[in-house]
Amino acid sequence: MTETKLFLLPGDGIGPEIMAEVEAIIAFLNAKGLTNFVTDRGLVGGCAYDAHGAAISEADMQKALAADAVLFGAVGGPKWDSVPYEVRPEAGLLRLRKDLGLFANLRPAICYPALADASSLKADLVEGLDILIVRELTGGVYFGEPKEIVTLENGQKRAVDTQLYTTSEIERIARVAFDLARTRNSRVASAEKRNVMKSGVLWNQVVTRIGKDEFADVKLEHVLADNCAMQLVRRPKQYDVIVTDNLFGDILSDVAAMLTGSLGMLPSASLGAPDAATGKRKALYEPVHGSAPDIAGTGAANPIAMIASFGMALRYSFGLVDLATKLDQAIAGVLGKGLRTKDIAKAGEATITTKEMGAAILAEFKTLVG
Numbered sequence: 079m080t081e082t083k084l085f086l087l088p089g090d091g092i093g094p095e096i097m098a099e100v101e102a103i104i105a106f107l108n109a110k111g112l113t114n115f116v117t118d119r120g121l122v123g124g125c126a127y128d129a130h131g132a133a134i135s136e137a138d139m140q141k142a143l144a145a146d147a148v149l150f151g152a153v154g155g156p157k158w159d160s161v162p163y164e165v166r167p168e169a170g171l172l173r174l175r176k177d178l179g180l181f182a183n184l185r186p187a188i189c190y191p192a193l194a195d196a197s198s199l200k201a202d203l204v205e206g207l208d209i210l211i212v213r214e215l216t217g218g219v220y221f222g223e224p225k226e227i228v229t230l231e232n233g234q235k236r237a238v239d240t241q242l243y244t245t246s247e248i249e250r251i252a253r254v255a256f257d258l259a260r261t262r263n264s265r266v267a268s269a270e271k272r273n274v275m276k277s278g279v280l281w282n283q284v285v286t287r288i289g290k291d292e293f294a295d296v297k298l299e300h301v302l303a304d305n306c307a308m309q310l311v312r313r314p315k316q317y318d319v320i321v322t323d324n325l326f327g328d329i330l331s332d333v334a335a336m337l338t339g340s341l342g343m344l345p346s347a348s349l350g351a352p353d354a355a356t357g358k359r360k361a362l363y364e365p366v367h368g369s370a371p372d373i374a375g376t377g378a379a380n381p382i383a384m385i386a387s388f389g390m391a392l393r394y395s396f397g398l399v400d401l402a403t404k405l406d407q408a409i410a411g412v413l414g415k416g417l418r419t420k421d422i423a424k425a426g427e428a429t430i431t432t433k434e435m436g437a438a439i440l441a442e443f444k445t446l447v448g
């Protein structure tokens with residue numbers, strides 16, 4: 079079997095703890111002869127700053143570029159609150175996204191039946207929820223220039239961020255969303271703010287054209303991003319695929335995450351364009367949640383979003399759809415048995431640790447894989 083290179087970047091806070099649970103699954107798959115993953119690990123975020131004075135070293139960037147997929151934990155924490163802006167922990171993640179060209183961020187929000195009452199919304203609103211947020215990840219206000227704080231002659235300061243999109247940036251993310259909708263319920267909702275933003279006007283025009291010319295079989299609706307946020311907490315099941323820009327996608331995906339019971343549940347895949355020669359996409363997989371410094375080291379972290387992110391790697395980078403489906407089933411099975419980390423437990427309910435949750439999912443996965 080050919081070797082597949084996985085580059086692990088556990089990062090800060092709970093990152094290393096949740097990554098350890100994925101490493102146990104990788105070890106099992108390799109031992110079974112089902113995969114031949116070769117793993118290497120690097121530093122990103124605050125730990126990279128402590129070691130190298132940068133949010134990610136050049137050597138680790140090279141390894142990320144050479145890998146078949148990158149698995150990313152989480153970055154940041156109060157320890158690095160006052161480091162210079164250019165080398166803050168998040169800069170490592172943003173550089174990976176930009177330099178690997180990971181323009182398409184897939185954030186599925188699935189409510190497992192067993193968790194419907196862990197959501198802050200009424201169970202019947204979220205039961206069976208299955209939506210996919212497709213977030214543009216390398217453009218918009220995250221990367222637009224100028225991005226600066228300048229001092230004016232009168233001593234005032236002036237801060238500028240630039241929201242910027244070109245036709246082709248919108249076209250390629252729209253195509254990803256429409257393509258994925260075809261594998262689901264063939265509905266796309268495109269969210270922008272065309273009522274106040276020029277980038278929203280262009281976004282709306284381009285998505286409309288791509289839908290009409292290339293995906294006439296997919297039903298397209300347009301929604302203002304603020305209304306979309308409201309609809310997500312009002313009647314979330316009305317959506318199938320939501321496509322939106324970098325900043326709105328950041329916000330809407332946090333809302334969607336809470337619908338599923340906990341931010342600890344939401345995985346994500348960040349994909350680049352297919353390589354012209356090999357057809358392979360650069361890819362990074364990461365949980366949507368952060369480094370949770372308040373619970374780091376206590377064993378309270380929920381490893382499910384990290385494990386499900388690895389499941390997305392099996393599906394999208396390695397075509398191991400059957401194994402990916404079984405891993406999702408293992409997660410659902412463990413939740414169905416009532417096993418809960420603290421974040422998804424009801425008041426008074428017994429909880430298990432990160433390691434126990436990881437071990438329970440692996441045991442369930444082993445029985446499914448056989």
Ligand code: IPM
Binds near residue numbers: 366
């Ligand atoms: C996310 C995070 C990041 C973002 C931060 C850590 C830079 O919130 O992946 O959603 O804003 O994109």
Ligand code: MG
Binds near residue numbers: 332
């Ligand atoms: Mg976010």
